Amino acid sequence: MHTSVAPAVETEQLTVRYGKLTAVDRLDLTARPGEILGLLGPNGAGKTSVIRALTTIVPVASGSATIAGHQLSDPRAVRASIGVLPESNGYPGAQNAPAYLRYYGQLFGLDRSEAERRAQRLLQQMSLGGNDNPVGTFSRGMRQRLGLARALINEPAVLFLDEPTLGLDPAGQSDILAQLTRAAVEDHTCVILCSHLLDEVERVCDRVAIMDHASIVATGTVDDVIANAGVGGRGRVRVAPEAISAATAALGDCPAVLSTSFDNTRPGDLDIDLAATAHPARQVLSALLAAGIEPRAFDLQGARLSDAFLALTTNETPT
Numbered sequence: 001m002h003t004s005v006a007p008a009v010e011t012e013q014l015t016v017r018y019g020k021l022t023a024v025d026r027l028d029l030t031a032r033p034g035e036i037l038g039l040l041g042p043n044g045a046g047k048t049s050v051i052r053a054l055t056t057i058v059p060v061a062s063g064s065a066t067i068a069g070h071q072l073s074d075p076r077a078v079r080a081s082i083g084v085l086p087e088s089n090g091y092p093g094a095q096n097a098p099a100y101l102r103y104y105g106q107l108f109g110l111d112r113s114e115a116e117r118r119a120q121r122l123l124q125q126m127s128l129g130g131n132d133n134p135v136g137t138f139s140r141g142m143r144q145r146l147g148l149a150r151a152l153i154n155e156p157a158v159l160f161l162d163e164p165t166l167g168l169d170p171a172g173q174s175d176i177l178a179q180l181t182r183a184a185v186e187d188h189t190c191v192i193l194c195s196h197l198l199d200e201v202e203r204v205c206d207r208v209a210i211m212d213h214a215s216i217v218a219t220g221t222v223d224d225v226i227a228n229a230g231v232g233g234r235g236r237v238r239v240a241p242e243a244i245s246a247a248t249a250a251l252g253d254c255p256a257v258l259s260t261s262f263d264n265t266r267p268g269d270l271d272i273d274l275a276a277t278a279h280p281a282r283q284v285l286s287a288l289l290a291a292g293i294e295p296r297a298f299d300l301q302g303a304r305l306s307d308a309f310l311a312l313t314t315n316e317t318p319t
Helices: 048-055 075-080 095-108 114-127 138-154 171-185 198-202 224-227 241-252 280-290 305-312
Strands: 010-020 021-031 036-040 060-065 082-085 158-162 190-194 209-213 215-220 234-238 257-262 270-276 297-301
Touching: 010 048, 021 048, 021 215, 036 048, 036 171, 036 198, 048 060, 048 158, 048 190, 075 082, 082 138, 082 198, 095 114, 095 138, 095 257, 114 138, 138 158, 138 171, 158 171, 171 190, 171 198, 171 209, 198 305, 209 224, 215 224, 215 305, 224 305, 234 305, 241 257, 241 280, 257 280, 280 297
Parallel strands: 036 190, 036 209, 082 158, 158 190
Antiparallel strands: 010 021, 010 060, 209 215, 234 270, 234 297, 257 270
């Protein structure tokens, strides 16, 4: 178990270049042991280049990084301290799962008996115990669980995951996310999670860092990032169909409401875009009641991480 209070990952002005293209520009990032950090951004923002640099796959142009107390200038020590599950991970189709994990355990210097012990424990943990069928017969979800087991075989201090639930059904996604949470909580492993699935990031990440155009544009808890992005929420109010015009007028004067639109398929329903303001639901309800309109249904949602993400990033990628 990793109990050090020092950061598990720390970068200072980390820069990665491919020729004239700057993929990561002076990145400052910190992640603690036992923390799940979501590394987010549109395609081309630099997320994968960050992971490749921190896992010693590509060199850095300038700046520095420490992984589990080891500088990137000591790649053997860094690699011994990390686990990695890339987005596109290959598997030997003819090999079975125990042999696959045992092989990787021995690559990390474990003797055969210890590699076997860890392999069996991880297979049970990933609901793959007792399965001696070739890996080529595994479903995508089974392969992802096997890949996560491989990434954990050396009991890493830092676990890097790039789209680990992509293409999985909801049950498979939940399995993977549960294992990530277990690794962080029980083993005090630092997890760096790259994902485009923002709902799952909201569920499991302690903090997020959003990248755009090779730089971090926001970092903090999900709530902090949403608040600092200055985005509102949305919702729906149902009133009597004959009260639609009055409700639209009342909400048009409400500071918490940016715009309203009505749904022709459901007479009496108003869709509402909310401003980034305190207590928007209270303001909306007060405006309706003051106009003598009693809502039949009232469902307002605050801003989500996806709203903040869209507000903080652009559709343009570096060229």
